[in-house]
Each structure stands twice: as C-alpha cells, then as structure tokens.
Amino acid sequence: MVALADRRTPMILRSASAITASRFAIDRHRAPGSATRQNRDVTDIESTVDAYVAVRDQIEAGERTWTDLTQFFTDDIVYIDPAWGRVEGLDNVREFMIESMIGLEDWKFPIEVAMTKGDLAIVKWTQISPGQRADGSVFEQSGVSTMVYAGDGKFSYEEDVLNMVHVLEDLGESGWRPNPGFNPPPATPNRDWSKPDR
Numbered sequence: 005m006v007a008l009a010d011r012r013t014p015m016i017l018r019s020a021s022a023i024t025a026s027r028f029a030i031d032r033h034r035a036p037g038s039a040t041r042q043n044r045d046v047t048d049i050e051s052t053v054d055a056y057v058a059v060r061d062q063i064e065a066g067e068r069t070w071t072d073l074t075q076f077f078t079d080d081i082v083y084i085d086p087a088w089g090r091v092e093g094l095d096n097v098r099e100f101m102i103e104s105m106i107g108l109e110d111w112k113f114p115i116e117v118a119m120t121k122g123d124l125a126i127v128k129w130t131q132i133s134p135g136q137r138a139d140g141s142v143f144e145q146s147g148v149s150t151m152v153y154a155g156d157g158k159f160s161y162e163e164d165v166l167n168m169v170h171v172l173e174d175l176g177e178s179g180w181r182p183n184p185g186f187n188p189p190p191a192t193p194n195r196d197w198s199k200p201d202r
Contacts, residue, residue, distance in 0.1 A: 048153075048155070048157075049120050049123065049125060049153040050120055051157075052076065052125075052153065052157045052158070052159075053118050053120055053125050053127075055076070055157070056073070056076050056118075056125075056127075057115055057118050057127070059072050059073060059075075059076075060073070060113075060115050060129075061115070063113075064112060064113065064114055069101075070101040070102075070105050071098050071101050071102060073101070074094060074097060074098050074101070076157065076158055076159055077094055077097060077158055077159055077160075077162075078094070078154050078158045078159070078160045079093070079094045080092070080093060080094075080160065080200065081093065081094055081097055081159065081160060081161070081162070082160065082161045082162075082199065082200050083097045083100065083161075083162050083163075083164075084161075084162065084163040084164060084197045085100070085104065085164055085189075085193075086164055086165060086166040086168055087104075087168065087189040087193070088100060088104055088189045088190065088193055089189075089190065089193025089194040089195055089196075090193070090194040090195070090196050090197065103187050104187065104189070106183075106185040106186060106187055107182045107183040107184065107185050107186025107187070108182075108183070108186070109183060110134045110183070111131065111132065111133055111134065112130075112131075112132040113129055113130070113131055113132070113147070114129060114130055114132070115127060115128070115129045116128045116129060116130060120153075123152060123153040123154075124150065124151070124152060124153070125149075125150075125151040125152075125153060125159070126148065126149070126150055126151075127148065127149040127151065128146075128147075128148050129147045129148070129149065130144050130145070130146065130147065131144065131145045131146075131147050131166060131171070132144045133145070133171070133174055133175060133178065133180060134178065134180055135178035135179070135180060137177070143174040143175075143177070143178050144174075145166055145167060145170045145171050145174060146166070146167065146170075147164060147165065147166045148164075148165050149162055149163065149164045149165070150162070150163045150165075151163075152199060160200060161199050161200060163197055
C-alpha cells in the first residue's frame, strides 16, 4: 500500500498554479511485477509534469493551444480519449487534438492536482461545460489522466477518463448545442486502452 507522508521534500505531488495545496511525498516502493519499474531519476518526471501543467494552465488562459501538449509525447504515443477512443502516433494525436476541440472553445479543463509515482503521472482535472443551473452552479465533471513516462521529457501513453454518462446528463440539462465546426467523435471508436510495450 502506498504510504503518504506530510513531508515537503522531495515533492511528488504537483498542483496547478491556481491551486494552493499541501505537498506530500509518495512512497517510492514499486510493486512486484509493476510495468513501471524502470531506473530513471524521479526528478526528471517531476520536472516534466511541472512543465506539462504549466502548458495546460496557459491553454486555460487562452495563451496556447492543445497541440502544444504534443511536445511532451513520444513519436509513438498512444492516447486514449473517453469519446474518441485510441489514437496512435504523434501526427495522429496532433490531428485529433485539433479536430476534437473545434466547437469546444468555451469549455474549460482546469487541473486540480498532479502527482507521480515511479514512471506514472496522474493528473486530476475538471471538465467545465458551458451554461449554469438555476442556482448559479456550473456544469462540471470529474476527469483524470494517467500518463506513462518514457524519459527525456516525454510520455509514451496518456489515458483520459471521464464519466460520459455524467457528461451527457449535464449536456442534456444545460441544453448545450455545439459551436460551428464541431466534429462529433467516431460512432465506433477503438476502445483498446492497453499500454504499448516498450
């Protein structure tokens, strides 16, 4: 079982710039048979996650685009999207990021917190869809990304997870309609979420 300690160094828990959070260190014990047992400097993945979070913050601020995240992916990246399914290869992921975000310019995806353990990075975020309820609350859904670090500042795998039932319920309640140019996800996406062999 992973132990959490209220220590301030080394920092493995990472927060988005807008979030003030306690810093925890996660026990670096690696479970036997873990697919993430590799001998790399943990600070390398930490600095990469910090840079990734910084770019995500800039995307939220309208200063960067989603394709700017491809700098953090290997050429053979495997990307799993909850609606679009499995996308393989850097060029395909770049095209997916353009195509899938058209018409969603008013959606937000702020990061709550990010953390690392070995070669895994976990990023917890919120999806905020347009509109408000009668009580003034926003339509938001919980999301999480799991990424596998490949070294040299790049990830070889990212899986984004959302409760799509919750998303569809909120869209129905809000009466949301896509903006011009919106591209719907494929009718039969590839649901293979397996990590690539390295």
